[in-house]
Amino acid sequence: MQKDIMYNTEMDEALKVIDKGLKKTISPKQIIVVGAGMAGLVSASLLKAAGHDVKIFEANNRVGGRIETVRMEDTGLYLDVGAMRIPYSHTLTMAYIRKFGLQVSPFINRNETDIIYVNGRKTTLKQYEKDPSILRYPVEMNEVGKTSEELLLLAVQPIINFIKKNPEKNWDIVVKDFGRYSTGQFLKYHPYQYNTYFSPVTIEMIGVLLDLEGFLERSFVETLRFLYIMQEESGFCEIVGGNDRLPKSFLPQLEENIIYNQKLMKLHQHDNGVTAFYRNEETFEYSSITGDLVIVTIPFSTMRFVEVDPFDSISHEKWKAIRELHYMPATKIGIQFKSRFWEEQGQLGGRIITDLPIRYAYYPSYGIGEKGPAMMLGSYTWSYDALLWDGLSKGDRIYYALHNLATILGGQVYDEFISGISKSWTLDPYALGGFALFQAGQESELQPAIVKPEGRIFFAGDHTTLYHGWIQGAIESGIRVAVEVNE
Template identity: 30%
Template structure:
């Protein structure tokens, strides 16, 4: 696959296209289809564009934190291409020359120091001899090297059959099977780590991940979907959820709720970017294929809640700390630095996993109290610097019902070639259908692919 998105070819046949969802995949699909002359209308259930690219802003309108997609690796070339085309600026997510922290067993230590990390847990003698860098190389990076040597990333050969052994178990279970101690497994799964991920999927993520190369868009990551939306000629109908989709030999009909009334829209094709966590609420006639219905029943979405506090000052920098930390509770602390913040700072608790259920059961004030107490454990004194707070839970969002879809062990091979594609005049896209689940890159690539599919199918 090309390192950059290719422009679609003009086919000479103008089609009327409906796109369900104004997230990144739907917006990219619309942009590309309009470029070659198609008529495109986007229907979106929310009252905003962007989907799970959602920047939360303070009372002054400036960004506080990302509720959704929060980092852009420099290896995600398709995302960077669209950012460049929209004329947007990037700046680093992590501040340079400051220390990132880990919080393990109630102990704060440097995440950048392998020696400190290894001392934070009781490792058996053989693992102490390896040291933290040796454990990382032996149990994680060697698998990344195997994957890179296979040369299958971004090719039709993904996932590689020769590495199927890496997709049998979850990463923690795989590490335990290899004889790694629970203490060492805790070290390797710090932060907002999806524990169900397989070593094969983890290796793919690590192959593209470079902490020093992570960026955010200068005025918030949702500047990208907003900029694309502003370029579109066709309508974007917000507050318009999809109820049903009916397919015929010559058209597709989509029943929606528009301004309180049920109405039907007709098109030559539909690009459906609705998350698979929500898609079962839509009625299809005829029914979707058994294979896709099976995926809808099986795909699980990761629980994520984020609570961010704008601080009057970046007090942690006096101790040469970056404000970023990885915790042993399925959480991370982020400290994005927006140019508009000036001397102010942000500390954001990014929680994944079962503890999110506990957070979701709380009232908004209690959720904020819960989050600041967790942050205080790592950055004492944080509460007295709080200026304002925002929070978001993706499980409580009825149009997401979770942060992102993730393949569990065995799913990569079971679902191969079945996540995206089309069923008649219905074409499927979204990060959940891509080889980059949870990333803007996945949404962008899937949207472009669906647009190309529609364009060629109608030629």
């Protein structure tokens, strides 16, 4: 099975590639790269520098894929509607940030002043941690007095501690032992201490307060990975000026190699190469290009609409993975306010946690203490919560997000409101989902096929790694595929 997380030796090799590049090729190839997200940009930049002829075809009119920063014309404020936080522990991502001389600032993921508004009751994280009964969840006697986090950690901390002892060896053991569980099944059927099981109310509370409701039906190992990263003491950062500055930093080297508004429609594998057929997204004209090989970095959700000829030039196992890999819906709503009125109430970065439809909101971590307008992530939802918003008009998304925020923060939100934006990754035709996430049992079943090249077709993207939903995964896969192709 593919290694779970890159280990030290592999990480060192990858960092060396970022720093020094690949070995110069003695047999240059004509390489077609599909998609100008991070995986496509990383692989193309490395292969071009190694002497190959590279062409990148991008369906959108910008680079970055699911790293997208929306900038407001009236105020100059911005919001990362895609990837928004970068763990300092993600060394490949940090290496590229350093390479391009980009500045980062801390992303404040949580604060003791975070507001919790659940079951119609409002409190702060600090008060809740002091007295968990404040939210009136009717938990069992043995669960009283413990926060949702404390309860969850009773069940998962021993496993996380076991992994930390020897990640290289122990992740594989954990995947083998727990890979068949969904998160919900694990919490329901796995005793967390002295043969004690969680009550249904506690599982509900864990889901609501720790933003794991969307994970309950997904693979428990995916949840473990998420918690493993969230526990990193080094914390998170964001790129000053917007995270899209990272993909845009590849443009000086690659701009001449990128063709925009070109959507992949069909791949034809033949004896001496691969022909890719494209549709221009503005004129709807079709064109084709032939190369020695193709690197496909688009999500499998969008790959389902690409015709491959001959059909069996891609293995049965790969088609199964393309068809079955689950994509998590994700939707964000940004609200522009006249001032940082929440800072007067002591909210300096951090978030709101609620069971209202907005679910999670994040105050901006940048510009704290500044006067003038500010941009807030008024709602960040996953899974079924995200699909609710996707069914609303753009105007109604802003209306209900404001309404929820007013319930929590007071009527001042209406006085302070300037404008709003929203982004559904499920409704984005070039993403068709937020990020890949295994269902129970899928990791050992699908992962070996996901990474495997098929003839002259190679695959990259965060969905081909085990860093689902992180920039690190896209970079890791871009390096992996560039090395495969160069050799």
